Amino acid sequence: MTDKIKRIYIPMTETGFYILFCLQEEMHGYGITQKVKEITDGEVIITAGTMYGSLSKMEKDGLICFVREEEKRKLYYITELGREILQLEIERIKRLYKNIGGV
């Protein structure tokens, strides 16, 4: 993994984290918005421009890849590099949680 990618993505924005987290399954942009809304009880809303921009950027940086197109919807999936970054971020969040008195 290049240090540059690590510097850009860690720590990750909430938007970035949820997109990458969701893409452990094949999904399209709007589907991710719906899922994130659901699992955060409507607290985290990712809008169209933010979603399109984030997906393009992550694809360009090799964190996710385009899988196929279904009725004008582009499906994406996490790459190996994406998994490494996600794992690093999860460990960082766990450490944060542990240090503030969580388990």
Next chain:
Amino acid sequence: MNKEIKKEIKLFLLSDYEKEEAYLTEMHKTGWKLKNVSYGSVYTFEKCEPENVVYRLDFAEDKEKDLSCYIAMFGEYGWEYIQDVNGYSYFRKRADGLPEEDTEIFSDSESRLEMVKKIINTRLMPVWVVFMSILIPNFIKAIMHGFDNIPFHTVLTVLFVFLFVGYSYIIIYCEIEFLKLKKKYTKK
């Protein structure tokens, strides 16, 4: 039935997209729906019922290769695509009864800042390049040789002085406005 048409000429510079959004939203509120934009600054409207419709401009790189997917994706979020002008994509959506976050195309400050960065890199940079490599040398040349009583040279001098002033104004204005936008987004 022919609808009533109205044309307005407005000049919005690169960094004025929020002002342009506000202008189009206001026009729709007073019963004028955007039909299209031509020559970058001629706005054609058609008469409609006054409605609360918000207009948003997005600036996405690399969307040309999958413009139909890009438009379809915004469509899923309820945005109607109007057209592309100078790299900006124009969208609108009825705002009545919608929570505020549904009337925005950006939901975090990082993506807003990312858009500013893209506009600066792909649109403002070329203006700088033209300014530095063509206008400044020609401006200096024109000033040094322009007043030698050859009419053609005088015309050129006036032209380059005019261009120099115009470009300087655009660059300074945009740089200041982009700084203000960045500051605003960073605070959010």
